[in-house]
Structures are given as structure tokens and as C-alpha cells.
Amino acid sequence: MQIGSPPREAAREILDEDALARTLARLAHELIERNDDLPALALVGIHTRGVPLAHRLRGLVSERSGVEPAIGTVDISFHRDDVLVRGRSAPLHAQPVVRATELDFALEGRTCVLVDDVLFTGRTIRAAIDALLDFGRPDRVQLAVLVDRGHRELPIRPDYVGKNLPTALGERVRVELEEIDGRDRVLLEPDPTGGRDE
Template structure:
């Protein structure tokens, strides 16, 4: 049986399930509004939680516009800059789980929107762009994130933002999705646990 730790109990809920659904509906509306040609739009989720978010956005865009954008997934495991081992030193972080990239469409001529749950330092997005470009050259690459928490280390700016959430550097934004975690919500946890990118 799963019990929440005291640190998790101190977390503040930023979005509940309804709030998350409304946020995704607004993002889908923005995607439709700003797309030059929806038939050339591809939503590419970044593993792990970006994939179900991209799937939900695909459904919402199709439901509202009648045009279903292409859907893909990108795995950044081999493009991360924080797991390199130099000499005999241990990696700075544990090696990520490889999940595989799925892009069953040509990238050329498309606007590819990378989809992720939280934008933090920008390093995950840089790795995702590298991984995407290994498969082709889209006309344009854009970024949609559920939460932008600031603290960028790279010059990366999202095109679509569900929620801007100013945070302290040590705080952690935890996104939970039904497909991965069994429920939908976004939490802001106090400083203590280290977060990725």
C-alpha cells in the first residue's frame, strides 16, 4: 500500500483534475488557432509524461477542429548531458530508462510541437530537439509545456504554456497523470528533493 511521505503531505496542489483538463483544453485551442495547417501539425511527447499529454492534446485538437494531428514520442536518453561518464568517474545522475522514439511520419514539411510536463532548466528540451533532428528536419519545432517554472539554464522559451509557476530553485513541481500515476494533478513540493530538467 502506498502512503505519502511527510514531504509529499506538505505539497501544495496547483492544479486539480478539473484545472488540468481546462488547461489542456486551452492549449488545444491555442494550437488550433496558431497552426498554419493542422494537417501538417505533429505533436511529439517527451517521455515520460509528455507522451500522454501529447495524446490528450491530439484528441482535443481533433475533437474541436475535425483534423487529427500526427502523434509521436521521443526518448532523450542518449541525448542527455547529465549521464556522461568521463574517465572512471561515476555519472552525476543515474542512467535513464530507455523507452524508445516513435515517429511514424516524415518530419519534413511539418510543424513539430514537442510536448512536456514541466519546463525547468531547458536541458531536457535541448536533448529532445537533438533526438528529433536525428530523424529528419521539420519545417519548424515548437514547444508546449503544461508548467513553466522558470530557472532556465539554456535560451529556450515555450510557444505554448499551460501555467506559468514562479518557483524557488529548490522547490519541485510534480505532475501526476492518470496514465502514469493513477490521478491528475499538479503539486508544488517544498525544497528537499532534487529535480531534473
């Protein structure tokens, strides 16, 4: 028996490619069912993995309803509450990569559905709402997430949930998407940081 660190627990697959596709199909159906005015619907993906999810949902909604929702992306880098700048000193934490916010449509009169992969503390969504409202005032803002893992720190609740997944703080939900990672799946794995890096 070798002495040293204990063996690392393996990641557990929660959704495979087929299950993820079925989950997105159900979310698209719910979007159609709960929004009477589909031409006023806009799907806004939160960088990074919320963006391809929003594009997939747009395709599914269009395929099933004949109406193609507007599509946009939002970057939350400058709205995060963990981005700290200390005068001329180095930041306390690694700084986020800044990506483009693209909202090529007026927000007024729209139902904007923010799309993200994992809902955890709610801080990312709060930042995304702040970023969205910098560009206008939609009639409604809704939230669609692939996985809700619990442990909310802010009073934020999703309107559309692909999978409710109770987790421990010592676990991490890892979403892999074909567009970014080369395959579709959702994994639950040990996370020694307690999920604070999500």
C-alpha cells in the same frame, strides 16, 4: 515537544483534475488557432509524462477541428548532458531509463510540437530537439508545456504554456497524470535537491 528534524512541509495542489482538463483544452485551442496548416501538425511527446499529454492534446485538437494531428514520442536518454560514462568505471550519476522514440511520419514539411509536463532549465528540451533532428528536418519546431516553472539555464522559450508558476529552487513541481499515476493533478512541494533531479 519532540526534538529532531523539522516537520516536512506539505505539497500544495496547484491544478486539480478539472483545472488540468481546462488547461489542456485551452492549449488545444491555441494549437488550432496558431497553426493554419493543421494536417501538417505533429505532436511529439517527450517521455515520460509528455507522451500522455501529447495524446490528450491530439484528441482535443481532433475533436475541435476535425483534423487529427500526427503523433509521436521522443526519448532523450542519449542526448542528455548529464549522462556521463567514464571508461570502464561506474557512471557518476544514475543512468536514465531508455524508452522508445516513435516517429512514424516524415518530419519534413511538418510543424512538430514538442510536448512536456514541466519546463525548468531547458536542458530536457535541448536534448529533445537534438533527438528529433536525428530523424529529419521539420519546417518548424514548437514547444508546449503544461507548467513553466522558470529558472532557465538555456535560451529556450515555450510557444504554448498551460500555467506559468514562479518557483524557488528549493521547490519541485510534480505532475501526476491518470495514465501513469492514477490521478490528474499538479503539486508544488519542497525539494531538498534544489530541483536538480528534474
